[in-house]
Amino acid sequence: MKGEKCRKLDETPFPFYAYAQNMQFKGMFSPEGGGRALIDALVASINRRKGEVRPAAGVNRILFRDNRAVGVKTEDGSDIYADVIISSIGIKETLFRLIPEQARPLRPVKAIMKHQSVPSFLVLLVGFEGDLSSFGIKRTAYKTIIGDPSTMSRDPTQKGWVCDDLTISFPSFIDTKHRNPRYPTAEMHHETRYEYFEKYEARQDSDEYRLIKRRITRFYLDHLDEKFPGIRKYVKYSRLITPLDIKKWTGHDQGSMFGLDIHKADNPQLSPRSGIKNLFFTGEDIFAHGLTPLNGVLTASVVTGKNLVKRFRNANGRIGF
Known part of the structure; x- marks a missing residue:
């Protein structure tokens, strides 16, 4: 969006400001072994579950049948079907790029209009x-x-x-x-x-x-x-x-890789539930940019019906990323 300004410091919730400062004091965060190590860990987890990773398979649109998300059409023309579709590109990008206008759920469409992109x-x-x-x-x-x-x-x-x-x-x-x-x-x-x-x-x-x-x-x-x-x-x-x-x-x-502004965390209408059966959101628009791993845990909790945040906290004594 043109003409936008970044949120001023006094408009930023203190926990998020403190998190950002702590991250910078430590030299920013980086996965051990670099980005390749992160990808290898994710792929290994998928393979253990007999899943499949398709690199460079961009999605053109989400496929629907009887008002349910049933799969995706990729850029090479392939149709991939699944019981659950999870989009991590961002709520705004999912709604306006992957879903036809007549199928867009009203709740998240109205919700994102209250926010700017960072x-x-x-x-x-x-x-x-x-x-x-x-x-x-x-x-x-x-x-x-x-x-x-x-x-x-x-x-x-x-x-x-x-x-x-x-x-x-x-x-x-x-x-x-x-x-x-x-x-x-x-x-x-x-x-x-x-x-x-x-x-x-x-x-x-x-x-x-x-x-x-x-x-x-x-x-x-x-x-x-x-x-x-x-x-x-x-x-x-x-x-x-x-x-x-x-x-x-x-x-x-607009190259806004952190998605919607930080106040999205206060908007209950922005959640993993898309309003379309079988379609869920994850990524930076669910809770807060910079806390993307936690956003993924929240989506997984909704999809599975299990409180995974509580499970990780009990296992580790705290939530830390």
């Missing part, structure tokens, strides 16, 4: 070669804030852009068990508006867009070198991820 991101992935121990890098997130970043009034596509809220973290310094000390990694990100990049949606191969990406990358790397003088000579790889990339890879509207 902003998108600029992310720079950085790979180094060499020993960075002399830079004193800690297992924390480094932040730089200029002015009021919640307004996101600075356009990254314009010359002279200055980033108003930049976060730097070093994933390889967190996962010491699996890291290769000779090839450390860093991640730099900044919340921004999709509308700044929207005009390049059909021109991503243009020289103008490439120049903008190089300019943003240079700004990020310059800032990294200011924070850790001399580190830039160790940079051997960098890749800039823009809101256009996030929209393409995640399928989220």
